[in-house]
Amino acid sequence: MARGRNKDVEPASSPAPRRRRSRWHWLWKLPLLLALLSIAQVLVLRFVDPPFSSFMAIRQFEALRGGDTGFRIAYDWRDLDRIAPSLPLAAVAAEDQNFASHRGFDLAAIEHALESNADGGRIRGGSTISQQLAKNLFLWGGRSWVRKGAEAWYTLWIELLWPKQRILEVYVNVAEFGDGIYGAQAAARSYWGKDADALSNSQSARLAAVLPSPRRYSAHRPGPWVQRRTQWIERNMRNLGGEAWLERLE
Template sequence: MGMARGGNKDAEAAHAPQPPAGRRRRSRWHWLWKLPLALVLLSVAQVLVLRFVDPPFTSFMAIRQFEALGAGDTGFRIAYDWRDLEAIAPSLPLSVVAAEDQDFARHRGFDIRAIERALEHNARGGRIRGGSTISQQLAKNLFLWGGRSWVRKGAEAWYTVLIETLWPKRRILEVYVNVAEFGDGIYGAQAAARSYWGKDAGALGANESARLAAVLPSPRRYSAHRPGPYVQRRARWIERNVRNLGGEAWLEALE
């Protein structure tokens, strides 16, 4: 009798109505719409946390370390030592703004005029000029990778919007001068000051700061420590632009 009841149950299950094939496929892939949402929430969480927590490393640092390991350079070490903005000589953040993004205090992450000027310049040929703001460069350095793919540029734009929305300008500048690469494997103001001049970032002079800013965004091509003619000319131009910004008063007014 037990076997008969079991057989009846199996038969009933076999003849039970099955969901249509289309519904089965939809249920199998229903989680796909959740993936973009999860990525959005993850990116928001990343940016929000780093608004208050100093980053222990960046994606660019991790990539550079893996490149060294892949090349068999097991002795390579990233130089990185965080310093709050107040512990860095004002001349360095001012030099970075003067060199990279003079409208930093006014724009919301994207400088349309700078992009248009860069496109016009590049169309004429010669040295390629970028139109990225400090916020865009920070988004790339913190979370992404190098290259010029549309995927990477799209992700950069998204992170830039988040950074500009969730962080004040002073925090953006503070993080940038701490994670920007100023030499091969040398990241941030403190590591650069110690590596090149044996001093703390708070003791950097105006010319030293201008030379550090002058090697951006090609710190492996140019040297702030032993500057060639190009870096020397650019450093002088940066020092003039720092004065045009208004010097330390500009930095003190930044919110």
């Protein structure tokens, strides 16, 4: 009769550690996946006109949450050559006069804004048109560091992948010019019953004048502040060189 030999039998390995390792394996890849998806978003919209923006979706949701089921976003895309040149020029004159030369971030404007805010004056922003486009198109409002970081990331890729004219084209189509009124065509039709290519210099400047707070100020019935800002924008438009400035933009 063969003598049995005792062997230490190793217990079967538990699947739990493998599951934990699998979760950690995907966790470090998640930021990379999100980064690649965001870059793909920017690249696609270099060629495809956005059907809506993040801000439009948020505003529509706010209306529904508030019980305003009849609220509808006014948005009608127009290519840049079907928008009066005075509007993108007015946007630059009002919001970002160094638009042609910076690569998404205007450090001098940011420094000036910080100094003004520290002195207790009227709160100023140092955001460029590219930064505002990144926020309006992909993100949400607010002043959190998370949102500002995401804004900087999208701005970087917008500037790397889009020409300046495309940035302006998308911006004047998704910018809010009144509560629920987005883009040049919707604003022109809502306020003056005309198409965006028929906007006058003064009307374009008034639209640009309300961009800091389009739900507070009216381009259609401008108050004293909007009127003063409109005159200032028109002077800046002339100082930039008028519509010839757009023709030199890449």
